[in-house]
Amino acid sequence: MVAHLNPGTCPLLVVKVGSSLLVEKDGAVRRDWLQTLVADVAERHKAGQKIVVVSSGAIALGARRLGFEKGGRASLADAQASASVGQILLSGIWAELLAEQGLTAAQMLVTLDDLEDRRRYLNITATLDRLLGAGAVPVINENDSVATEEIRFGDNDRLAARVGQAAGANGVVLLSDVDGLYDRDPRDPEAQLVPEVAKVDGRIRIMVSGDSSSGMGSGGMASKLDAADIATRAGIGLAIASGLRANPLAALDNGASYTWFAPREGGSARKGWIGGRLSVKGRITVDNGAAKALRGGASLLPAGATAVQGEFRRGDVIDIVSIDGETLARGLSEYDAGDATLICGKRSGELEGILGAVPRQVLVHRDQMVLL
Numbered sequence: 001m002v003a004h005l006n007p008g009t010c011p012l013l014v015v016k017v018g019s020s021l022l023v024e025k026d027g028a029v030r031r032d033w034l035q036t037l038v039a040d041v042a043e044r045h046k047a048g049q050k051i052v053v054v055s056s057g058a059i060a061l062g063a064r065r066l067g068f069e070k071g072g073r074a075s076l077a078d079a080q081a082s083a084s085v086g087q088i089l090l091s092g093i094w095a096e097l098l099a100e101q102g103l104t105a106a107q108m109l110v111t112l113d114d115l116e117d118r119r120r121y122l123n124i125t126a127t128l129d130r131l132l133g134a135g136a137v138p139v140i141n142e143n144d145s146v147a148t149e150e151i152r153f154g155d156n157d158r159l160a161a162r163v164g165q166a167a168g169a170n171g172v173v174l175l176s177d178v179d180g181l182y183d184r185d186p187r188d189p190e191a192q193l194v195p196e197v198a199k200v201d202g203r204i205r206i207m208v209s210g211d212s213s214s215g216m217g218s219g220g221m222a223s224k225l226d227a228a229d230i231a232t233r234a235g236i237g238l239a240i241a242s243g244l245r246a247n248p249l250a251a252l253d254n255g256a257s258y259t260w261f262a263p264r265e266g267g268s269a270r271k272g273w274i275g276g277r278l279s280v281k282g283r284i285t286v287d288n289g290a291a292k293a294l295r296g297g298a299s300l301l302p303a304g305a306t307a308v309q310g311e312f313r314r315g316d317v318i319d320i321v322s323i324d325g326e327t328l329a330r331g332l333s334e335y336d337a338g339d340a341t342l343i344c345g346k347r348s349g350e351l352e353g354i355l356g357a358v359p360r361q362v363l364v365h366r367d368q369m370v371l372l
């Protein structure tokens with residue numbers, strides 16, 4: 001871990017803390033443990049590493065105060081009410097413990113929508129940049145009280161990866177009650193920890209098919225893999241590591257095991273933002289020739305498209321799929337669905353006759369596209 005996430009190799013680190021680490025089963029805050037984590041954060045801060053915290057725990061804490069059953073997760077309304085009570089407690093604890101170390105906490109509550117809308121995303125980037133430049137430690141959570149079910153992250157793993165992109169982080173560490181990815185059900189005595197993953201593909205995902213989570217938060221290993229996929233595509237390395245010990249970040253420096261997801265080459269913040277988008281508005285199916293061209297780095301021309309589905313506007317995110325239904329790429333559409341349908345399968349020379357004017361030659365430009 002030393003090589004991956006130390007201040008020298010990773011000037012900006014996102015640390016995600018799961019609910020099960022912050023809150024006891026009976027709903028009390030694990031204050032002593034949190035103090036040790038904050039001491040680690042202060043240590044790294046002193047060594048020049050900028051840190052953004054993504055903290056879960058609002059729902060679990062609030063549910064205890066309100067006396068709600070099932071840790072506040074019996075219904076969306078319970079979760080949202082719990083979060084609004086718990087968030088005050090949560091940010092209070094972070095502010096207090098960071099202040100003990102001479103650090104200033106900055107709270108930011110964001111929704112999925114905030115990170116999917118390019119303008120708001122860039123605004124978040126600017127705020128984080130200013131806060132980090134001023135030496136503060138942003139403590140971020142999903143704004144659970146206002147986000148509606150369809151547009152919620154629901155888990156802070158993927159949120160942490162998206163925040164990593166927005167902050168321009170070099171690394172993300174997901175601290176929870178597991179010390180990494182295992183090659184089979186971790187309860188199996190034969191199970192082995194996977195130390196490094198080059199790419200989150202089907203072979204990796206199958207390892208967590210019988211996934212289980214602690215029941216306190218909502219993210220299991222599957223959402224951690226999604227987070228790893230989002231982060232690494234943006235060129236950010238991600239570690240899944242255990243927080244079930246005091247000073248969990250220092251433990252990583254001292255040789256504790258973890259799973260490392262290496263950043264993908266050619267990953268960039270903009271492409272990462274597109275690839276990590278969760279709300280995809282439509283899809284364009286392409287023929288084999290176009291599929292090959294896309295893999296070679298070309299833009300998608302109307303001639304290669306065979307079908308258009310969905311209601312999307314110019315600038316919306318769409319998937320590009322092969323005839324066999326395999327998702328090849330994700331990108332921003334240059335056309336509304338209606339016009340895309342009209343020019344689907346047509347050669348460049350035919351476009352003007354159909355649309356009257358041809359503002360753009362391609363359906364999806366390669367600069368606005370990420371191969372999957």
Ligand code: GLU
Nearest residue numbers: 057058059155156217218
């Ligand atoms: N945002 C939720 C909370 O603060 C946690 C989501 C998760 O479990 O990852 O309680």
